[in-house]
Structure formats: structure tokens, C-alpha cells
Amino acid sequence: MPKMFEFKIHHKDKNSLARTGTFKTPHGIIHTPVFMPVGTKGTVKTVSQDDLKKIDAEIILANTYHLYLRPGEKVIKKLGGLHKWMSWNRPILTDSGGFQVFSLAQEKGLTKNTKFKTAIKIDENGVEFKSHLDGSHHYFTPEKAMQIQHDLGADIIMAFDECAPAQSSKKYFKEAMIRTHNWLIRCKKEHEKFSKKSQKKQALFGIIQGGTYKDLREESAKFVNKLDFPGIAIGGLSVGEGKHTMLKMIEKVTPHMDKNKPLYLMGVGTPEDLLECIDRGIDMFDCVHPTRMSRHGAFFTEHGRFSIKNTRFKTDKFPLQKNCKCETCKSYCRSYLRHLISENEILGLRLITIHNLHFLLNLMRTIQKEIKENNFTKFKRNFLRKFKSKNEKI
Amino acid sequence: MPKMFEFKIHHKDKNSLARTGTFKTPHGIIHTPVFMPVGTKGTVKTVSQDDLKKIDAEIILANTYHLYLRPGEKVIKKLGGLHKWMSWNRPILTDSGGFQVFSLAQEKGLTKNTKFKTAIKIDENGVEFKSHLDGSHHYFTPEKAMQIQHDLGADIIMAFDECAPAQSSKKYFKEAMIRTHNWLIRCKKEHEKFSKKSQKKQALFGIIQGGTYKDLREESAKFVNKLDFPGIAIGGLSVGEGKHTMLKMIEKVTPHMDKNKPLYLMGVGTPEDLLECIDRGIDMFDCVHPTRMSRHGAFFTEHGRFSIKNTRFKTDKFPLQKNCKCETCKSYCRSYLRHLISENEILGLRLITIHNLHFLLNLMRTIQKEIKENNFTKFKRNFLRKFKSKNEKI
Numbered sequence: 001m002p003k004m005f006e007f008k009i010h011h012k013d014k015n016s017l018a019r020t021g022t023f024k025t026p027h028g029i030i031h032t033p034v035f036m037p038v039g040t041k042g043t044v045k046t047v048s049q050d051d052l053k054k055i056d057a058e059i060i061l062a063n064t065y066h067l068y069l070r071p072g073e074k075v076i077k078k079l080g081g082l083h084k085w086m087s088w089n090r091p092i093l094t095d096s097g098g099f100q101v102f103s104l105a106q107e108k109g110l111t112k113n114t115k116f117k118t119a120i121k122i123d124e125n126g127v128e129f130k131s132h133l134d135g136s137h138h139y140f141t142p143e144k145a146m147q148i149q150h151d152l153g154a155d156i157i158m159a160f161d162e163c164a165p166a167q168s169s170k171k172y173f174k175e176a177m178i179r180t181h182n183w184l185i186r187c188k189k190e191h192e193k194f195s196k197k198s199q200k201k202q203a204l205f206g207i208i209q210g211g212t213y214k215d216l217r218e219e220s221a222k223f224v225n226k227l228d229f230p231g232i233a234i235g236g237l238s239v240g241e242g243k244h245t246m247l248k249m250i251e252k253v254t255p256h257m258d259k260n261k262p263l264y265l266m267g268v269g270t271p272e273d274l275l276e277c278i279d280r281g282i283d284m285f286d287c288v289h290p291t292r293m294s295r296h297g298a299f300f301t302e303h304g305r306f307s308i309k310n311t312r313f314k315t316d317k318f319p320l321q322k323n324c325k326c327e328t329c330k331s332y333c334r335s336y337l338r339h340l341i342s343e344n345e346i347l348g349l350r351l352i353t354i355h356n357l358h359f360l361l362n363l364m365r366t367i368q369k370e371i372k373e374n375n376f377t378k379f380k381r382n383f384l385r386k387f388k389s390k391n392e393k394i
Numbered sequence: 395m396p397k398m399f400e401f402k403i404h405h406k407d408k409n410s411l412a413r414t415g416t417f418k419t420p421h422g423i424i425h426t427p428v429f430m431p432v433g434t435k436g437t438v439k440t441v442s443q444d445d446l447k448k449i450d451a452e453i454i455l456a457n458t459y460h461l462y463l464r465p466g467e468k469v470i471k472k473l474g475g476l477h478k479w480m481s482w483n484r485p486i487l488t489d490s491g492g493f494q495v496f497s498l499a500q501e502k503g504l505t506k507n508t509k510f511k512t513a514i515k516i517d518e519n520g521v522e523f524k525s526h527l528d529g530s531h532h533y534f535t536p537e538k539a540m541q542i543q544h545d546l547g548a549d550i551i552m553a554f555d556e557c558a559p560a561q562s563s564k565k566y567f568k569e570a571m572i573r574t575h576n577w578l579i580r581c582k583k584e585h586e587k588f589s590k591k592s593q594k595k596q597a598l599f600g601i602i603q604g605g606t607y608k609d610l611r612e613e614s615a616k617f618v619n620k621l622d623f624p625g626i627a628i629g630g631l632s633v634g635e636g637k638h639t640m641l642k643m644i645e646k647v648t649p650h651m652d653k654n655k656p657l658y659l660m661g662v663g664t665p666e667d668l669l670e671c672i673d674r675g676i677d678m679f680d681c682v683h684p685t686r687m688s689r690h691g692a693f694f695t696e697h698g699r700f701s702i703k704n705t706r707f708k709t710d711k712f713p714l715q716k717n718c719k720c721e722t723c724k725s726y727c728r729s730y731l732r733h734l735i736s737e738n739e740i741l742g743l744r745l746i747t748i749h750n751l752h753f754l755l756n757l758m759r760t761i762q763k764e765i766k767e768n769n770f771t772k773f774k775r776n777f778l779r780k781f782k783s784k785n786e787k788i
Contacts, residue, residue: 042733046740078709087725315473317474331444331481333479336480339465350744
């Protein structure tokens, strides 16, 4: 028996940092590179747990911030934890709530040289914030984030970090990074206070910050790597800094990483980004993009994204993508799906979400196969050429 | 091989007019008494065709008026007809559009002694109406209703009738009834113009009108019965006339019916009404009630209706109903379902709809069994006593 939370690398690509691996958790093994659908409030929007199993989602995400506010982590704990409560017996990852706490503040406006002036108050101990639901005051600390995630009981839990906005000053990015590092140590200590049994059930991942500055990213990477978490995440990217900068930051981080740990890039999830980031050594991803675009009627094909609302699909008898094996494409034509979306029928949202999640998860399985066959670089080039060929502007 | 659209009666209850039967259609056999879930726009709201098969829905309804307006019956015809377009290979019944055309007018106000003054214009030839979507003008005649339903291609199609509001005067009810009778003859003629092949594929049902007047209902019943349709519907009930009046009208109609034809009561579908009307000889039902109540978070149990929004379900670990075999109850607890509905998560609407439709269809299967065992009256009494015992006011 391999030990719990063991990450095994199975294949390394010869021409890039891409690799395949398995990460063992109490609720099953995750095959990497992996894309994790986001179930913010304990539900991946529009689909059921059974739908997710049919497209073979190996792990899903849930959000600490939202579940803490409603129904409250104590309710979920009382009902036997997140897995039992939501009837999902495969792995779950919960974020720490940090991103939500800070992204709310971003919406209120932050300039390059000022601190947040808004709904949140940051001190070295933690963050005071207002609920987006009712304006009530709450206080998150690293210890609080650990307690909530302990109550929720996900397989992978995340350290509480400060995610500074892309337009912050270097001075502020550094302050936020140092604070995040201090919080990481406190998260680790708090997590270690849990019983041995709990520790075996939950893996705590550390998070690298440092904004858009190479030296800060390197410093953060080294710091986090030393703390010897079972997995490491890169936070604070894909928040408006631009694609080029995002990839540069990843390239600065990876050389300092223990190669035997899974590397998780938070909040990334377009097919293009997945390929580029896997190329640079990322093993895990999550993003609301595929589920959100579905609810706007956009769908993936091997030729790019299209909008089902387009008039040309009105009498289209074909599935969203020819030869697609998803439940949607097996049964429904574009004409019917267009009708459902035009009429705001709920079934349409679900059917397109199923297709798009299947498309992404299937892409990840194909990537795993191509890495094993030392063909990743060629596959990536061909896929992107085709994918960008007919892409609608959506 | 029995002939197409053959209705066979299998068991008759000894103490009531309840009976079991089978109705053969080109897309399969329907076991009666049957409840038909309503899929107004070619989708039973929130659930997929696969969900409907899992709860063993034998037939569903779709609305001529809505599908005519969008996407248009010609689009559906081009895609191979309603069954193929919506990927449902079991029986479908389409209404004639009459009810929607008139119910729109009702909302605009009608007094006891006036005709409709509003968005619709009725003459002996047909009805001019405005689309509820964009105010565009349309004209439905019996012939037009037949043409649309022929293009849609449902197994059972309905005659075009005038459904006068419950508060109409007797004079107006009589005029509307006579018009409906004339239209029935025209519908029958038009349907017979279709090729022999089409006639074998679609059964036209006649509709009894006559409002809340016993003599008119009797007159209409005799008239419609003589036209020898393969099935007969009772229209214009459950539109605000009150439960007592509704049952009285049914009792006036049934003695004049050919007992070898299926009798369909349009727009009825609470558990209480289903039992009372089966008792009085009704074989087929449809209603938006179970799907609509689901989207408001109401659910059936053997002890009546409850609202999942009620605080007492916040930490309730039990399924909606103990021992229920539906997909929802097999996997999800009330606490999770309450959370989904409270958070406006789409999955919640679907899961509760699945449960409520399963509850009703399962009730129908149980009723069939009880009729076969000559136990219907006792079953009805016991069911209603229990069902009314803890019913919340919803």
C-alpha cells in the first residue's frame, strides 16, 4: 500500500516539463495533469454528482468562504462532512476562503499605491470582511481557515493566503507575500494540532504568492518549498496580469520546486492555458470558466468555442461536436440545444455544461496519453492550431 | 398484433368507475390510469429525457402554441419531428394550442356577460391572437391546429377547442360549446385528409366543453362521443370552477361515453384530484402542478406537501421521503436539498422535480395495482387520510 497523499510521477515528457502522475487521497486516486471542476457552494453549477461521475471527474473543488457563510461549516460537519452531505464519494479540494475575501475588495477599487480601503481590513493576524450576502462582519485568520476546512473535511485543504490584485505596487506585493508566508507557518502548525487521524485524512497545500515580480515569486517559491507541504499551489495568477506575465511567473517558480510534489495552478482553465501550463510543469488546475461559459450558451469543439445562440444552429441536426462521447452529444442536436438556451430552459444549461466539462476532462486524459507516448509537444501544437482555426469571438 | 391506438381495458374496479387499461401508440404502450408530465416547450422543465425514462414516464405532453411560436413547427418537422428533435422515443401528446390562446385572453379580464374584449378575436372560422412573446398577430383555425400538430408528429393530437373561462355566462358557454363542436368536425375532416400513413401514426382526440352547466356538459359529451374519436378529453375544467363543480361535471359526462375509449381529463394533477377522478372513470391526466411546485421548493411525501425551505430541514439527514426509490432520495438528504434551493442552485430544482414526478408516477402505478386487486376504494381512503394528515400550507 502506498502511503496516503503519495504523489507518484509516472512519465516525464522529453521536450517539456509536462508529466503524468497519480496523487493518492482517502477518497481515491487522482490522475495528473488534472482539471478540477468548481462546485462553489457544494454543487458544480447545473450538474449532479452522477453527471460528474459519468464524465469521470476525479476531484472537484468547493469554496470555504461560501460554505462558511451558508449553510455554515458546522451544519455540514453535523451531517457527516462535505462528502457525505453532498453525496460525493470522490476527492474534494477546498480553497481557504482567501481568494474570495480579497476578490470582493478588488471590486471596490484599489490603486497601485494604496492599500485596500474597502470592505476588508487586513492586519498581521487576519482579515476582517463583510459578507457579500448580508453585510455581516466576519474575521478569518489562518487558524480559522484551518478549523473551517477541518470541519468540511475535504481531502485537500489550502493554506490561508493574501491574494493581492494584479495592479498592486511591488511594495504591496512584497508585504502581502511576507504576510502569506507567516500565515502559511501558522496554517501548518494549526493543521498539525489536529489529531493524527485527521492529518491522514486531509493534505494541506501551501500557496506561492509574489504578484507579477520575478524576484518575489522566486523568493516565495523557495520559502514555500522548504515548508514541505504534500502539494504546492501557485496563487495570485490569472487575475488580470496578462497571459505572457502569467507564464513568465510560472517559469520563475518551477525551478525551485521539489519535483516530487504536485504543483497546482489556481484559477486556470481554458484549453489554451491548460496546454501551456502543463508544458511548464503544472499538475493541477481549477477554473469556473468551462461551467460559466456553458451558462452563456458557449461550447467547445476541436475547432474552438462557439455560441449555440448563433442563428446558423437553428436547424442544425448535428451534436455539439461530432464523435463526442458525452451524454449531451449522444442524444441531442444543436437545434434542440439552441432552442433550450433561447427559451431559458434549465435543461439547456446542464446539457452544455456536461459537454464542456467532458471536453476539458477528455482533453486532460488525451494529454496524459500523449505525454506517456512522448508526443505532448506535437499534440499541443496541432491541438492549438485547430482550436484557434474557427474560434468565434465569445 | 393489436391495431394501432387500440385501448384495452384490463381490470374494472367493483366499487367505482376506476379501471386499468393499455393504449397502444406508435412509440409504445401507455398503461392507464396515466399521468403525463408537461413539457411545454419540448422539455419537461429542469429534467432531461433520460431523467424521465429513469422515473418511467410513459408519455409526455408538449404544447402546440409554444412550439409553433418558437422554434416553429417547420423547424421541428425539418429535423425529423418532435420525437427525434427532442430525443424522446416514447409517446408524446400535443395539445391544440386552444387552451393557451384563450388563457391569455382570460388574464386580460372577462366579465360574466361580455365576450373577450382583448388580445384575441374569435369568429366562427378561428381565433386571431397576439403572441405573448412579441405581440405579433397570428390566426389559428381547426385546420391550422391540425397542420401544426401534423408537422410536430406527436402520437396523440388534440382537436382545437374554445376553452371558456369558469366565470362565463351560460349563454356564452353554450356559444363556445357549439363553436367547439363545429371545430371538432373540421378537425376530424382535416385529420382525415392526411395520408393513411399519417393517420396511423397520430390519433386525434375530441374535447368535451360546456363549462359548469350540467345540461351543456351532457349535450357536449353525447356530441363528441358520436364522432367516434380514438380517445375523448374533457376540457375547460380545473380552471377555477372549484373542486366540487369539477367532480360534478365529470359525473355528468361519463354516462354518455363509449366505455371502450380512453377518457382524458385535461389540466388535472394533484394527488387528491387524481384519486377522485380515477374513481369517476378518468384514464389520462396532465398538469404542470408537480413540476411547478418543485421549482418553488415544495415536495410530496405520503404525509402531504412540505416546503424544503422550512428551517427545520436545515440539518435534516433524511431523504425527501423515507424508502423512496427515486434518484434524488437514493443520494441526497433534505439538508443538502434545502441548501441548493436556498442558494438558487439549479441542481436543486431538478432533484426536487425528479422526486415529485416519481412520486406521482409511482402513485399511478400503485393505483393500477390496487385496481387490479379490487382494493382501489380502500387504498384511496387510506392514502388521502395519510396525505392530508401533516400537509403544510403551501
